[in-house]
Amino acid sequence: xxxxxxxxxxxxxxxxxxxxxxxxxxxxxxxxxxxxxxxxxxxxxxxxxxxxxxxxxxxxxxxxxxxxxxxxxxxxxxxxxxxxxxxxxxxxxxxxxxxxxxxxxxxxxxxxxxxxxxxxxxxxxxxxxxxxxxxxxxxxxxxxxxxxxxxxxxxxxxxxxxxxxxxxxxxxxxxxxxxxxxxxxxxxxxxxxxxxxxxxxxxxxxxxxxxxxxxxxxxxxxxxxxxxxxxxxxxxxxxxxxxxxxxxxxxxxxxxxxxxxxxxxxxxxxxxxxxxxxxxxxxxxxxxxxxxxxxxxxxxxxxxxxxxxxxxxxxxxxxxxxxxxxxxxxxxxxxxxxxxxxxxxxxxxxxxxxxxxxxxxxxxxxxxxxxxxxxxxxxxxxxxxxxxxxxxxxxxxxxx
Numbered sequence: 001x002x003x004x005x006x007x008x009x010x011x012x013x014x015x016x017x018x019x020x021x022x023x024x025x026x027x028x029x030x031x032x033x034x035x036x037x038x039x040x041x042x043x044x045x046x047x048x049x050x051x052x053x054x055x056x057x058x059x060x061x062x063x064x065x066x067x068x069x070x071x072x073x074x075x076x077x078x079x080x081x082x083x084x085x086x087x088x089x090x091x092x093x094x095x096x097x098x099x100x101x102x103x104x105x106x107x108x109x110x111x112x113x114x115x116x117x118x119x120x121x122x123x124x125x126x127x128x129x130x131x132x133x134x135x136x137x138x139x140x141x142x143x144x145x146x147x148x149x150x151x152x153x154x155x156x157x158x159x160x161x162x163x164x165x166x167x168x169x170x171x172x173x174x175x176x177x178x179x180x181x182x183x184x185x186x187x188x189x190x191x192x193x194x195x196x197x198x199x200x201x202x203x204x205x206x207x208x209x210x211x212x213x214x215x216x217x218x219x220x221x222x223x224x225x226x227x228x229x230x231x232x233x234x235x236x237x238x239x240x241x242x243x244x245x246x247x248x249x250x251x252x253x254x255x256x257x258x259x260x261x262x263x264x265x266x267x268x269x270x271x272x273x274x275x276x277x278x279x280x281x282x283x284x285x286x287x288x289x290x291x292x293x294x295x296x297x298x299x300x301x302x303x304x305x306x307x308x309x310x311x312x313x314x315x316x317x318x319x320x321x322x323x324x325x326x327x328x329x330x331x332x333x334x335x336x337x338x339x340x341x342x343x344x345x346x347x348x349x350x351x352x353x354x355x356x357x358x359x360x361x362x363x364x365x366x367x368x369x370x371x372x373x374x375x376x377x378x379x380x381x382x383x384x385x386x387x388x389x390x391x392x393x394x395x396x397x398x399x400x
Contacts, residue, residue: 004189005053011193011200012049018204019043025208030218032211034084041077042204044070061110064120069103072124079131082154085210086142090131098127121172125165132158147213150206157203164199168192226300228278229285237299237307241359244311245352254352255311256318258325259366260288260345262304263378268341276336280343283334291328293321306345307363315351322349322381330379344379346370 022039026032048070055063076099080090102123109119136158143151171188224236232240244255262268262284269277281304288306292298297309308325310318326347333342348369350356355365373382 002186004186004193007190007193008049009053011197012046012053014197015042015046015049015200018200019046022204022208025211030211030215034081034207035211036081037077037084038081038204038207041074041079041081042200044077045074048074061113061116064116065103065106065110068106068120068124072099072102072106072127075128075131079135081207082135082139082158085144085147085151086138088134088138088142090134102127118173122169125169129162129165132162136162144210144214144217146217147210150209150213154203154206154210157199157206161196161199161203164192164195229282229300231285231289231306232297232299234299234301237297237301237309238359240297240299240309241362244309245358247311248352253312254354255309256313256315256321256349256351257362257366258308258310258318258322258347258349258381259363259370260284260306260308260325260329260347261370261374263344263346263374265304265343268343272336272339272341276334276339276341279334279336280341283332284329284343284345287328287332288325291325296321307366318349318351319381319383322347326379326381346373346378347381348373349381349383 019039019042022035022042026034026036026039048067051063051067051070055067057063076090076095083090105119105123108114109116109123136155139151139158140155143154168188172185224232224239226233241257248254262280265277265280268280281300284304284306285298285300288298288308292308293310295311297311298306299308300306308322310321313321326345329343329345333340335341348366348371350362350366350369352362356362369382373380376382
């Protein structure tokens with residue numbers, strides 16, 4: 001076995017391992033179309049290399065046609081994997097026609113022995129170059145924002161692969177035209193196979209890096225988002241509260257915290273079922289979301305309770321904003337199983353730093369005012385100015 005054949009065999013084994021790794025990862029809990037397409041592309045490329053190594057055991061025309069046909073298909077699958085992280089979709093019909101045309105050219109050249117060496121060298125390259133340039137450009141421009149650095153490094157790897165193929169094509173073309181010795185050709189094939197190994201590993205690992213960054217972003221969203229309503233959860237709201245408290249301490253003005261609770265929510269669940277209760281929660285979240293200002297922070301902190309952080313609001317402005325939010329819910333409805341369900345909320349408003357200098361104290365004051373609103377008749381916001389600073393008390397037997 002020559003030096004070039006040995007290195008190509010190593011290239012085959014490496015790509016078979018990389019492709020298998022991608023398929024295994026893609027079948028895990030985090031389903032990844034990108035890694036699945038890429039994995040199949042790498043495996044098809046490895047199969048093409050394997051077919052090329054068999055030309056001493058089977059008719060060369062058959063082996064070379066099969067090998068280069070597989071090598072033509074491989075970049076199509078790989079490009080689809082990269083583009084799975086963008087909104088761009090390859091035009092399948094023109095692409096299928098180009099692939100079939102390339103396979104036909106390879107078949108005619110190898111079986112008809114018409115410039116077979118040149119055709120086998122050149123024919124698979126244009127499709128691979130075009131697809132990797134397109135995929136690299138798209139992932140550079142439109143890759144997932146959560147994985148911007150990884151996407152751009154992936155694009156660079158693809159551009160390096162394109163450059164490698166073009167240089168290989170140029171050097172092999174010169175060597176073919178000048179009829180250089182087998183040793184020089186053997187060395188050229190070996191060197192470019194090594195470069196292909198390096199680029200294959202780099203590109204595959206970078207694609208995995210993109211997926212890892214997306215998984216991390218998903219985990220962060222799960223950790224900070226309420227599953228039912230899609231709103232920030234208690235942890236996320238608490239972080240935003242601390243950010244606003246930090247701004248207030250730097251002299252950028254105080255803020256208000258409004259707490260809302262759906263009135264008689266237990267009765268909704270008992271009368272209409274928990275699915276209807278969930279629908280009501282989502283409708284209340286929608287109504288509050290549409291009524292708040294763009295920079296207000298709305299979250300669900302558990303059960304039927306919502307909070308809104310109102311930055312840079314005066315006492316009167318915060319109460320007006322809370323009343324607007326309450327009114328938005330009162331004028332909304334959700335239809336479940338043919339029944340129109342209307343919900344109302346009661347609210348309480350507290351102010352930072354007047355009512356406390358941390359979450360526990362400010363929230364306790366707003367929560368106490370919320371239940372004063374419940375006792376006052378529900379579907380109302382308790383005017384914070386009328387509530388004194390009583391100590392926090394438990395709410396056993398509070399009206400819901």
